[in-house]
Each structure stands twice: as C-alpha cells, then as structure tokens.
Amino acid sequence: MVSPRGKIKLNLEIYKTIIATTVRYANVKIPEEKWAEVYGLLYGYINGDDVIVTEAIPFTHTKKQRHILKVEFDEEDYALAASIETEEFYIRDPPQYIVGWYHSHPGIKLMLSQDDVKNQLAWQTNNPLAVALVFNPVRLLKQIEVPARKGDPIKQLHLDTGFLNFRLDDPNRGLEAAFHIVPFEFTDLKLDETLISNAQEFVRWVTRAFPKGDDVISEYQRYTESNLQKLDEIYNGTNSYKNTLIRKGENHRIPQVVENQSQEALKVLEQGNNMINIFKIMKNYLEYKERERLIPQIDDILNNWDQRTMNYMENFKNLASKEQ
Template sequence: MVVDPASAPVCLKYKAYKRMVGYAIRYANNHLEQKKWKEVYGILVGSVEKETKVIVKDAIPMIVGDRAGVKYENKTYVDMAQIDASVYERSIQDKKNDFIIGWWHTHPGFAFFFSDVDKITHLGYQSPNPFGVALIFDHCEKNQESLGVAALRLKKPERGIFSTHQIVKLDYDLDIKTINQKIEKAIGNIQKNMGKILKELKYIQNVLFEDGFKSLQKNYGLSLIPKKDSTVLDENEQEIEDIDNSYIWDPESFKKSYQIPKFREKIEIQIKNYQEILKNLLKAQESAKFNANKSKFKKKLKNMLKKPNELYNKITNEFIKKIDIISPYFDYLDTDERKIIEKYEENMEKYHSILTKLNKKAELNLKA
C-alpha cells in the first residue's frame, strides 16, 4: 500500500507524550495566570514504520520562549546536533531505525495551526524527510476525551510557507482514558517537585561548579587553559581534552598555546625529579637506597595530592546527592538546564582523569 507521506498517520508513545506535557505545563497551566503563559519547543525522536506510519518514541524539551513564539540560540542548535549524534549511535547499538523525526511545540490557548514562522521551522524537518511531523500541545484543549495534542504537516512542502497545513491522524500506544489517568498523576508530581529540582540545579551551578570546582581548579589546577582565554574555565577547554588525556607531559610545547596551572607544573616537575633519582639508583643497583627514597618520595607526593583528592571526592559526593534528587525529573529539563549538569560533569571528568593519572604516577612504579 502506497501512502502519501504528507498524510501518513502518527503513533505517539506515552513516554513521549508524558515528556512533552511534563515540560509544557511548567510554563502554561490552569494554575498560572494566562499573561504568564509561555510557548515551549522540543524535538521528536522516532521511526518510520514500513513507509506507512510514523512512530514518535521521545519528545525532548529544548527551549522556552515567550507568549507566542520561541527564539533559538546557538547552544540550542549545538544541543540538537549532540542529540542527533547520540540518537544515531543508540540506533546502531540497539539495531533500530530511530532518528529525529520532527519537532513539537505548544500553543497555550491558541489550538492547532501553523503560523508562518511554524511553517519555516517545519520545512526544516519535512523537506529532507517527507514523513517529518510536528506535534502541537495546547493544555486548554485537553479534557477527558482529548489529550490536547495534534499532529500536523504541510500539504505541499515544495510550496514553502505558501503551503497549507493539515492535521493528520494521531494514534496512541495506550487508550486515552489510561493516558489521562497516568498523565494527571505525573503532572501533579512535576508541579509539586519542580521548584525543588530547580533549586538543586542552581546549587550545582553556583555552589558545586562556580565555588567548588573553580576553587579546586584555581588552587589545585590540573587542566590546561587556552591562552586565548586564560580564565579558570572556558567553553573551548574541550579542545585540549586529548592533550590532557594522552598524558604526555611536554611543558615547553604546552606553554606555546596553553597556560599551565602552577600546581600541575609543580607536581609534574617533582615526579620527574624523583623518577630520575630512582632511575639512577636502579642503575647503580643500590636497592636499599632505592627502596628508602621511593618510600619517602611516595609519601611526599601523596601528601601533595591529598587535598585535591579530598576536595574532588567531597564535591563529587555532593553532586551525586543532588543528581539522585534531580534524576526522576530529568526528562522535563530543557537545553539550558541539562547543560548545567553536562558542563559540571565534563569539567569534573577531565579533572578526575588527570588526577587519577597523577595518583598512579605518584606510586613511582619504575621498570628496572
């Protein structure tokens, strides 16, 4: 059976619906003044089944806008690219055909249609993929008989914004009554707990990252800093990850492009000096002196690394506690909120990688 992609039906999985609604109701709901309602935007992940039907399996929140529109930012596009790559990797790993199948946004109080701006956005999905679909959620349209969501496509995408839109058939993996019962419970939990979740995110940003990690890097710095921006942390630090992780210590080469933290330089020099002394003792076959010096040097190095290890563990344990609280509601966080966690994790993982290698080098296990 040949199906026109522009009118192909859509099946919305409950997981995707819950994530979409869970984010949407944070910014427009019946308990919030109408003048404070805001539109939100996200992307859809799913697959095309036998070239006849679209299955929407996930609806990832991206960004919040104003009362009648959403403005994209550079980091939103970066986040989309990262999501696209991770979806592709998972598809290969799980042997599925999932990809970014479309987008979703909200029309609080406006019902279901495409504005000209919506058409332009949708062309970015339907032009490369004729099955590309848009879901629109309006909590005002939600009731016992309706889930308040519609699936839309452009009838003739080749006409661009001059094309009319059409609402296509939308099915669900559960019956509407069951979904409504489940979603009301989920909405209640989100509205009850989201304030606390946002406080925990703020704690990660301000206390664990700004105060904790930056203090750790300032006093016991390990990560190399690009000279073009010698602040404690920079978005471009990711560029030097391979240098740090390869762990070939070449300070003269690094100094051309990077600022080497004083603590890192000091302990690297100390380790190198101790290694040279121990190598000479090995060559001279002075085993008693070798063992005595090795024990003494190890103690000094471990003492130098004691504080950064303690601080790292303290900050990490605090972070784990916060993530345990946040994780049940992670699905309802947007790009900016997810980036708070990602930025912390990326920088702490990099620091930990170098610290682990220093701890290992501090054992002074030389080959005879």
C-alpha cells in the same frame, strides 16, 4: 483536502515528557500572561508511511514575555540537536534521527502559526514525513478546543490528549502552505478515560513539582530544609516535654505523649516523602541543556533528605523506650 500519509506512533514516556516540559512553564501557579512556550525535538524512524517516535527531547522555552507563538531554535540548539542525533540515535538499530518537533500552545488553539509553518518547512523539506506536534495543556485539562478568537464557540472534546500532529500539504508553497492533521496512536497504551485522567493528574504533579521561576535548585533546597526543620522541631519539642515529665516524676505518661507526637511527625514525614518522590520523577523532564548541571545538584538535595529521614521514626519511638 490533503489526506494524511500514515500515522504517528508514540509511547507514554513521550507523552509525559511533552506534558511535563510544557506544564512547567504554563500552569495555574503562573499568571497566564507569563506562560511560556516550549520547543523540543522528536527522534525516531520511519516505517513505511508511519513515523515511529522513540523519544522526545525538550530543548528550550520562550524567555521573553509576550513572545507567545514565537518560540525559536538558535544556532546552538541546532548544533546540539544534530550532535545528539549522531551520537545517541544514528547508532541505534534501525538508525534513528529527527522525525519532527514538538512545541506548546498553552491556552491557545492547536494549529500552525506563520512561524510554525516556517519551522515546519525546514524539517519537512529534509524529511517529507517530518511532523509538528502541538500541545495545549488547557485543552487536556478542560477537554475543550480553545477558540481562535475570543467569543467564538467553544468546542467540547472527548478523550482528548491535548495535542495534534500537523504536516504541511505542500511544502513547495513555502510560507503559503496549508496544513493538515496526521492521526496518531500510542504503542504501549489504550486511549481511554483512565489515560486521560492519569494525564490530567500528571499535570497537577508537574504543577506542584516545578517552582514558578526557573530556579529549581533553590526551590527544592527550600522545600527539603523547611520540612527537615519541622521534623527536628517535633522531635526536639517531644524530647524536652519528656524531660519535663521526668522532672515532675510523671514518667508513666511518656509513652502516650511520644505516641501522639509521632503521629504528627509521621504526617510531616509522609508529606515530605511524597513531594521528594515527585521531585525525583521530574528531574527526568528537565531540558536537555540543564541536565548535566542540575541533576547532580538535585540528587544531592534528595540524598540529603533520604539520609536525614532514614532513621527518623525509629529514633522517635526510642524516645519512649529509653527511660532516663
């Protein structure tokens, strides 16, 4: 057994990035056979024997079905990763660089597959302390280690983050190299019951926030439009009922009717606002190459919601005060 050198130190934001980018492509909304693996890089620096990870950047996910355990970087990804390293990280103090990579094993045991060993060889040859972080959201949610083979005993876990960090024992052995686990710690929080239940709750948020397919924009558009339409319907319905009451000379009933309907409207508005807030958080966890194209479009959709709902309740209450 090789004893690990040092520790991996990471923070909550990195953990959230790994959860969000993984769960987007592997959650209860998606049939398990369509779950995809994600691949990202860990940037940071080395302090003694410790790896200090300062940021996780999501790059890509498996595009082909049944391609699990095969997530790969292409030429374009390598070039982009290197330019991010130079332009965004090397200029920091202390200079930062790629210290490893992360990928997901959704519903699959945490270990390094043959392809993972091949990837890790490349990183670890460049930097002997480079690390491979592997995350399985099912492990986090169920607090169990999925057996390597169906039917093998399931191992119960306690306070498990759903990820492990691996390093090759001896990269000189090439593809034959065995691997070991490197311990980690969070720099800005304690690993306790609260962290685990918050992380599990975050998985559920991500599941709600991302559509089944890749088309975030049309899903967000559809969601906001349908809720704005519901709000309009409640408003217009109340307004026409008010006119009926006026025609019938029952003006005294208007305040009560408006009050009742405004409760209904408030429920729809609050539900919409909650979801919009989740969309706002999730736009920070798009893959790097998507950001430039998608974030402005998402901002437009979210701003449209904000603008159109800003004075909604005030206008609604005015239905009662403005006697015609």
